[in-house]
Amino acid sequence: MNTGFIGTGSMGSMLIEAFLRSEALLPQEITAFNRTSAKAEQLAQRYPGLRIARSNKEVVLESEIVFLCIKPMEYKKVLDEIRDFTDPSQIVVSITSPVMLGQLEQLLNCQIAKVIPSITNFTLGGALLCMFGERVSAAGRDDLLTLLANIGQPIEIEEKLTRVSSDISSCGPAFLAYFLEHFIRASVEETGINEQQASALAAQMLVGTGKLLTEGGFTPETLRQRVSVPGGITAEGLRLMEKELKDMFNQLFRITHAKYDEDVAKVASLLPRPAE
Missing domain, CATH: 3.40.50.720 (NAD(P)-binding Rossmann-like Domain)
Structure with a gap:
């Protein structure tokens, strides 16, 4: 073709x-x-x-x-x-x-x-x-x-869901990469593990997590529950993330949608309006 x-x-x-x-x-x-x-x-x-x-x-x-x-x-x-x-x-x-x-x-x-x-x-x-x-x-x-x-x-x-769908599928890799970048950097700074080893571990963790979610029958919620034992180390880390992140993800969608609306308006100034 x-x-x-x-x-x-x-x-x-x-x-x-x-x-x-x-x-x-x-x-x-x-x-x-x-x-x-x-x-x-x-x-x-x-x-x-x-x-x-x-x-x-x-x-x-x-x-x-x-x-x-x-x-x-x-x-x-x-x-x-x-x-x-x-x-x-x-x-x-x-x-x-x-x-x-x-x-x-x-x-x-x-x-x-x-x-x-x-x-x-x-x-x-x-x-x-x-x-x-x-x-x-x-x-x-x-x-x-x-x-x-x-x-x-x-x-x-649906076309009206373009922005949020793109945030997840297209912007998501950059958002996850940013998280991993800082996750790796902090592990090196706080523990002395070398960056190459930390990066390899983080990459394989991401690959394995993806397979659990696509092939292993887990949802994000059930996976979190399976790994996090009450009173355990993972639970302590999640408690900190819950406290610090708060509504960060809600803010993320608001800011990407605001930029999208701005771009839509710019395009609309150049191209004809869609037929009703």
């Missing part, structure tokens, strides 16, 4: 490499364009056969599915460049959460989907949040979900 990528920055290149590593796509099935050509050329050097387009228009003309891997404020310019060259049989996939399906459907005559990936997809795991516009056919939906299933687990969500 000929697949195009407009934008080969952090997430665009991650998706390309994940599709290639999973063998869902061959290099010759991928066409990519990036404003900074060097980034796309580096991918072509690593994966001989991958085609570098000379423009966004060329990506659209050569692809059945086109992923828009660009920043929110770049959409107006890119959509203006490709709107006359899309086809009803094509699927254009936005990976940018503040851009609404309805806004894209107002400007493009093709099938529209939105997919929010995660850095975890680089290891061919984790979730991919999927939303579909009104014009997506049953066959188009199946084709896209089948492609995505090679690099993670596609999960369909």
Whole structure:
């Protein structure tokens, strides 16, 4: 399936490499364009056969599915460049959460989907949040979900739940990494364990915990209860966390939603409002 990528920055290149590593796509099935050509050329050097387009228009003309891997404020310019060259049989996939399906459907005559990936997809795991516009056919939906299933687990969500779902699946790895970073640093400072050993232990702990939650039949609550014996060491640590964290997670969702609303408003100033 000929697949195009407009934008080969952090997430665009991650998706390309994940599709290639999973063998869902061959290099010759991928066409990519990036404003900074060097980034796309580096991918072509690593994966001989991958085609570098000379423009966004060329990506659209050569692809059945086109992923828009660009920043929110770049959409107006890119959509203006490709709107006359899309086809009803094509699927254009936005990976940018503040851009609404309805806004894209107002400007493009093709099938529209939105997919929010995660850095975890680089290891061919984790979730991919999927939303579909009104014009997506049953066959188009199946084709896209089948492609995505090679690099993670596609999960369909309502568009109104984009932000909170992204906080969990896409921002979550950074939040957990921040926790582990400080967990490891404190262990070194307080006990003298070396950082390499502490990091290895923490990484394996995270892998094992993930398996318990996905394969072992545990929920976060039952896992906590299983590990924490009343009056024991773990219980003492949890008591401190309960006291210190308080409503931190509630604040986290409030601040990410506030930033999201700000981005949505900025995009709305450039793109038409979705049809009612």
